[in-house]
Amino acid sequence: MSPLRRLLEExxxxxxxxxxxxxxxxxxxxxxxxxxMVAYWTRKGLLTTDDLTAACPATGCGGCALGRxxxxxxxxxxxxxxxxxxxxxxxx
Amino acid sequence: xxxxxxxxxxxxxxxxDEHTGTVDERAPRVALAGNPNVGKSTLxxxxxxxxxxxxxxxxxxxxxARGTWRASGGDVxxxxxxxxxxxxxxxxxxxxxRDVLVDHGMDGRPDAVVIAVDAANLARNLYLLAQVxxxxxxxVVALTMVDVARAxxxxxxxxRLSALVGAPVxxxxxxxxxxxxxxDRAVAEALANPRPPAxxxxxxxxxxxxxxxxxxxxxxxxxxxxxxxxSIALITxxxxxxxxxxxxxxxxxxxAALVDGDDLGDxxxxxxxxxxxxxxxxxxxxxxxRGDTRTTWSDRVDRVLTSRWSGAPIFLAVMWxxxxxxxxxxxxxxxxxQALIDGPVAGxxxxxxxxxxxxxxxxxxxxxxxxxxxGQLLGFVxxxxxxxxxxxxxxxxxxxxxxxxxxxxxxxxxxxxxxAFLPLIVGFGCNVPAVAGTRILADRRHRLLTGLLVPFVTxxxxxxxxxxxxxxxxxxAAGTVVFAMYVLSIALVIGIGLLLxxxxxxxxxxxxxxxxxxxxxxxxxxxxxxxxxxxLRAFLRTAGGVIVATVTLVWLLSSxxxxxxxxxxxxxxxxxxxxAARTAAPAFAPAxxxxxxxxxxxxxxxxxxxxxxxxxxxxxxxxESAGDGELAPALRATFDRTSGGHPLPAVLAFLVFLxxxxxxxxxxxxxxxxxxxxxxxxxxxxxxxxxxxxxxxxFQLGSLFW
Numbered sequence: 001m002s003p004l005r006r007l008l009e010e011x012x013x014x015x016x017x018x019x020x021x022x023x024x025x026x027x028x029x030x031x032x033x034x035x036x037m038v039a040y041w042t043r044k045g046l047l048t049t050d051d052l053t054a055a056c057p058a059t060g061c062g063g064c065a066l067g068r069x070x071x072x073x074x075x076x077x078x079x080x081x082x083x084x085x086x087x088x089x090x091x092x
Numbered sequence: 093x094x095x096x097x098x099x100x101x102x103x104x105x106x107x108x109d110e111h112t113g114t115v116d117e118r119a120p121r122v123a124l125a126g127n128p129n130v131g132k133s134t135l136x137x138x139x140x141x142x143x144x145x146x147x148x149x150x151x152x153x154x155x156x157a158r159g160t161w162r163a164s165g166g167d168v169x170x171x172x173x174x175x176x177x178x179x180x181x182x183x184x185x186x187x188x189x190r191d192v193l194v195d196h197g198m199d200g201r202p203d204a205v206v207i208a209v210d211a212a213n214l215a216r217n218l219y220l221l222a223q224v225x226x227x228x229x230x231x232v233v234a235l236t237m238v239d240v241a242r243a244x245x246x247x248x249x250x251x252r253l254s255a256l257v258g259a260p261v262x263x264x265x266x267x268x269x270x271x272x273x274x275x276d277r278a279v280a281e282a283l284a285n286p287r288p289p290a291x292x293x294x295x296x297x298x299x300x301x302x303x304x305x306x307x308x309x310x311x312x313x314x315x316x317x318x319x320x321x322x323s324i325a326l327i328t329x330x331x332x333x334x335x336x337x338x339x340x341x342x343x344x345x346x347x348a349a350l351v352d353g354d355d356l357g358d359x360x361x362x363x364x365x366x367x368x369x370x371x372x373x374x375x376x377x378x379x380x381x382r383g384d385t386r387t388t389w390s391d392r393v394d395r396v397l398t399s400r401w402s403g404a405p406i407f408l409a410v411m412w413x414x415x416x417x418x419x420x421x422x423x424x425x426x427x428x429x430q431a432l433i434d435g436p437v438a439g440x441x442x443x444x445x446x447x448x449x450x451x452x453x454x455x456x457x458x459x460x461x462x463x464x465x466x467g468q469l470l471g472f473v474x475x476x477x478x479x480x481x482x483x484x485x486x487x488x489x490x491x492x493x494x495x496x497x498x499x500x501x502x503x504x505x506x507x508x509x510x511x512a513f514l515p516l517i518v519g520f521g522c523n524v525p526a527v528a529g530t531r532i533l534a535d536r537r538h539r540l541l542t543g544l545l546v547p548f549v550t551x552x553x554x555x556x557x558x559x560x561x562x563x564x565x566x567x568x569a570a571g572t573v574v575f576a577m578y579v580l581s582i583a584l585v586i587g588i589g590l591l592l593x594x595x596x597x598x599x600x601x602x603x604x605x606x607x608x609x610x611x612x613x614x615x616x617x618x619x620x621x622x623x624x625x626x627x628l629r630a631f632l633r634t635a636g637g638v639i640v641a642t643v644t645l646v647w648l649l650s651s652x653x654x655x656x657x658x659x660x661x662x663x664x665x666x667x668x669x670x671x672a673a674r675t676a677a678p679a680f681a682p683a684x685x686x687x688x689x690x691x692x693x694x695x696x697x698x699x700x701x702x703x704x705x706x707x708x709x710x711x712x713x714x715x716e717s718a719g720d721g722e723l724a725p726a727l728r729a730t731f732d733r734t735s736g737g738h739p740l741p742a743v744l745a746f747l748v749f750l751x752x753x754x755x756x757x758x759x760x761x762x763x764x765x766x767x768x769x770x771x772x773x774x775x776x777x778x779x780x781x782x783x784x785x786x787x788x789x790x791f792q793l794g795s796l797f798w
Contacts, residue, residue, distance in 0.1 A: 002365040002368065002369065003369075004365045004368045005356075014606060019606070020606055020608040020609070021394075021609065033372060033375065035213075035215070035216065035608075036216035036219055037368065039216060043178060043182055049608075
């Protein structure tokens with residue numbers, strides 16, 4: 001099986017949270033390649049990526065905005081490291 | 093130059109064009125392509141300077157910049173194409189880049205292409221390069237960001253890459269002007285002696301199909317499009333204009349045969365697999381990495397922080413540290429601020445109101461209501477600021493991303509899909525967007541279960557009450573008590589989740605999740621300061637509004653007498669508000685806090701938790717039982733009395749009730765919109781029942797030992 005397909009399988013078969021670094025290791029590609037492959041599957045609509053800003057938990061109720069483009073919209077987006085969640089697309 | 097064509101109109105001359113220079117229409121054209129953010133525009137600006145113009149491509153709505161590059165061999169018209177990750181277009185910008193590269197019938201097509209490739213992120217860039225190579229256009233690779241790659245310990249062998257690509261590769265740092273001369277020479281050579289680059293092989297499975305189709309392509313189509321690109325496009329199902337129906341049908345059949353028995357059934361995936369195989373081989377051939385100790389260090393730390401065994405305890409220890417540090421550091425500042433507001437500020441306001449002849453009701457509203465309520469809120473400013481700073485440090489360092497990893501693992505215990513933890517995490521800030529955030533879950537049952545669990549996530553508005561009450565009763569251990577509330581909140585989410593999953597929500601399937609952990613880094617003062625200020629301002633703005641509104645409402649209701657007295661001149665216990673609170677108070681007697689002050693605070697807490705502290709201050713301030721605005725002794729006296737001599741279990745029971753019952757009306761409204769009325773009412777009933785049972789259990793068990 002090709003690394004591209006294995007990466008998709010590893011992500012869709014993940015039974016517990018796993019880092020992209022670990023997925024890249026399992027597939028036998030560099031992290032850079034894994035990122036590129038995730039981008040490919042995302043374009044194909046088989047994976048979705050969500051930029052999770054960790055700014056939300058610290059924001060008070062007063063700072064919340066009710067949903068933003070159908071996603072949580074709590075507080076300002078920091079420019080710090082962004083956690084990216086990659087999941088199988090719910091629409092496929 | 094071998095092909096000096098008549099002048100063509102490259103850019104539509106419209107009202108919106110911004111011409112800052114002139115372009116020689118007879119000069120050879122070179123397109124600049126590449127992924128977004130690879131230094132392409134920097135290179136364009138460096139080469140063309142001020143000799144640029146911006147306008148729509150003829151017949152398109154996409155705007156491109158072009159400029160004159162004074163190259164050593166003569167002027168060259170440089171076209172800055174929109175950045176793209178793939179020639180399989182996903183937007184009009186990407187479609188234009190694709191069309192410019194492949195459609196020979198397009199007006200203003202370039203004579204050669206410079207493709208910017210980021211040396212620091214080679215894989216993604218090489219995928220686009222592979223696609224561009226398939227078009228057969230003469231190209232030059234500008235290997236940008238070599239300084240960044242070097243700093244990361246990555247070295248790219250440009251000569252070896254050039255041999256594999258079949259085109260010149262020029263390492264450069266455009267913003268420093270490095271590599272410009274070499275690029276000049278390479279482009280001049282590509283224009284003088286144009287030749288196609290190498291062709292990335294697409295494997296034994298795909299190549300025969302491409303060859304079979306290529307043999308049947310009509311001359312008109314291959315005159316307009318590169319034959320190899322056209323074959324790939326047709327077999328992978330990409331629509332191409334002007335292709336006869338018979339050819340398109342043959343391509344469909346060949347594509348279908350390629351994916352016969354393939355579970356994905358998409359020929360384009362087969363092609364992409366081969367391109368990635370080529371990318372992998374090229375990276376293995378041309379990239380050398382220095383042993384990067386930072387990566388090893390980061391990996392080791394991650395292994396501990398995200399471990400199944402040590403991740404959760406470390407997360408809990410870090411959060412305990414945050415709460416203890418916050419409460420200890422903020423305590424003296426909070427006390428000083430509240431003393432200032434309760435003393436001089438309230439005294440001055442009362443004096444001023446008396447001086448201008450304001451009546452007792454107005455003085456009550458301003459001094460006992462607004463100043464007492466807002467004063468309590470302002471007292472919490474140091475606390476919130478310190479906590480926001482600490483959380484910003486955790487966030488900017490990259491630790492909170494690891495914490496999300498740990499929390500996600502907990503969510504899986506209750507059978508929720510990985511992404512369900514997103515709204516629950518958001519809930520620690522505010523439950524309202526968390527409920528709205530359940531929309532990201534595709535399965536309706538996942539959405540409903542998550543929506544029912546969100547109210548048990550303790551939001552930051554509840555934090556102010558925890559801190560006030562815990563500081564009064566637990567002194568130095570206040571931070572630990574607050575921390576315990578957060579742990580209980582997580583336990584409640586898991587416990588209630590398990591219960592609901594085994595009753596109302598049986599048979600839900602999980603969903604995978606991969607978290608791309610960001611690198612660790614040192615937090616910056618500027619970022620922490622900005623984040624803290626923005627969050628604090630947002631909290632104060634809305635909390636202030638809620639408090640002023642509820643304080644006014646409470647004042648109004650507590651000014652309306654029931655039975656005796658007149659408006660504004662009645663003991664609060666005998667007002668509409670006092671009577672309602674008194675009626676509810678006995679329900680809390682088994683939990684040890686059956687007093688009307690407490691039930692009054694919980695009543696307004698149903699509207700918004702931000703109002704609990706202000707209502708507590710207001711009711712004690714208005715009540716005759718409290719002396720001179722001393723809130724702490726009044727609170728202690730109340731809990732001593734209602735608990736029968738076991739105030740600490742009663743206080744804990746009060747905090748547990750506050751944690752578990754309905755968070756606020758805004759959350760109820762959000763739930764109503766997302767889950768419907770029936771389930772929302774069920775949720776409210778469940779929250780009140782769980783809160784009451786837990787509070788009674790905590791008090792009854794606690795009073796046996798404490």
